[in-house]
Amino acid sequence: MLTNWSGNHPYAAARVHRPTSVDELATVVAGAEQVHALGSRHSFTDVADTPGDLVATDALPETVEVDPSRRQVRVSGGTTYGRLAERLHAEGWALATMASLPHISVAGAVATGTHGSGDRTRSLAAAVAGLEYVDATGALRSVRRGDVDFDGSVVALGALGVTTHVTLDVEPSYDVRQDLYVDLPWDVALANLDALTATGSSVSLFTDWASGRVAQVWVKSRGTEPPPTLYGAAAATGTLHMLLGADTAAVTEQGGVIGPWHERLPHFRMAFTPSRGEELQSEYLVPRTHAPAAVSALLSLAPSFAPLLQVAEVRTVAADPLWLSPAYGVDVVALHFTWLRDVPGVYGVLPAIEAALLPLGARPHWGKCFVAPAADLRPLYPRFDDFRALAARLDPEGTFHNQFLTRHLDLP
Incomplete structure (x- = not known):
């Protein structure tokens, strides 16, 4: 099976x-x-x-074609970001960001609005300059940035077709260092949240929500020097995994050792199973202005869900113009949960979490566990019905529709 x-x-x-x-x-x-x-x-x-x-799509021929004049790469949709990154770096090029896992496919990550981290870093989908896909009739279509349907076609959840190739923006290769800090009280973190997330190009706060503390702060930066201060958090004295007792061989190099971008931006190495493997994940991206209220709500709710939680991560993502992106039109703070693989338990606590977060404008990550139906999601996405109209026009018979799209986008 x-x-x-x-x-x-x-x-x-x-x-x-x-x-x-x-x-x-x-x-x-x-x-x-x-x-x-x-x-x-x-x-x-x-x-x-x-x-x-x-x-x-993983058996389709692998394509990685860099156009230096445009600073773009055309890549087959089934290629993983880890494999793409290796090929790009070998040719002196880089992506602006990567997700915490390099194991995910380019087309799948883009279609679900998956992201990296950073105050000025947009989602992986925001780097898309063009898409090529097979539509419901079997015809090959393409759409490029600037076309009338483009902003609705990138984060599309597979509702418009099967992506064969994606064209992404690239930049010259660069180095990154990764510094870790431990034990930061949440009241200190909240009071300095904007400055804290600006200490590096990518900053992650790991917490269990129940202790009232940020257990670990991961700071990834392009500079050669460590952050000047982390508000009293101590520098880590060795390699850490965000999950207690997990194998530290799986995480990318820490300790301020400078290395290639693709070996630092992800949390996990391509050769290892990320996290522990047996888990569920949820994530809600809340407008940055409402982040303090969202954090306070989760600190209050923590006793109800802490027994199910392996770890939580807080990151930032910059706004983009893509209709179904969780960062559409607004800078967001991403509130990520790595759960035990307890399906009834997790789905039992999600309604209370969503009741607290959705009124603050939080949008669920499309590829992770959530329960909000279309009626609750529609007010959160100004272009929600525009996307539905686009899907109806490009796939009038609903060939690509499924139960997920019916449940969460009200597609028939």
Whole structure:
């Protein structure tokens, strides 16, 4: 039985295809009544499922073509960010950001609005300059930045087609250092949150919410010097994993050792299973102005969900113009939960968390566990109905629709 990476979701598809060419992919899509793309299977729900035909894209020919004059790279959608990063770095190029996991596919991460971290760093999807995809008829379509449908087509949850290639912005390769600090009280962190998240190009705060403290602060920066102050937090004296007792060999190098961007920006090394593997994840991205209220709410709610929590992470993401991006139009603070793989338990506590966070404008990460239906999500996305109209126009028969899209976007 095919399951997602965590093992909590068995795919319901009647058939799974692994085409080895775009022509073969087009034939499969054109002949299917219901079909959906499947990437690296790092989503935790049925967002990439269908009762019909699943199409895995990892067997399509790998393409990594850099255009130095445009500062862009054209990459096959099934390629992982880790593999892309290695190829780019070898040619002297880099991405502006990476997610904490390098194991995820480019097309899948983009389609769900996955992000890295940084006050001035936008989501992975915001780096997209163009998409090529197979539509419901089996025809190959393309859309580029500036086209009328572009901002609705990037974070699209697989509702418009199966992505074959993505064109991304790149920049010259650079180095990053990663410094860790420990034991910062939440009242100090909240009082200095804006300055704290500005101490590096990417800053992560790890907490259990129940102790009232930030256990670890991970600061990734392009500069050669460590942050001048972390508000009383002590510098870590050795390599740390954010999960107590987990193998530190899995995390990227720390201790201020300067190294290539792709070996520091992710939290985890490509060669290792990230986190512990058996887990669930949720994430809510709240407008930055409401972050103090959101943090206070989670500190109050912590006793109700702490037994289910492995660790929580707080990061920042800059605004982008993509219709279904959780950072659409506003700088956000991302509140991430790594849960035990206890499906009933986690889904039992999510309604109270969402009741506290959604009124503050928090938007759930599309690829992670949440319960909010379309009626609750519509007010959070100003272009919600514009996306639904785009999907209806490009896929009038609902070939790419699934239960997830019906439940959360009100697609028929």
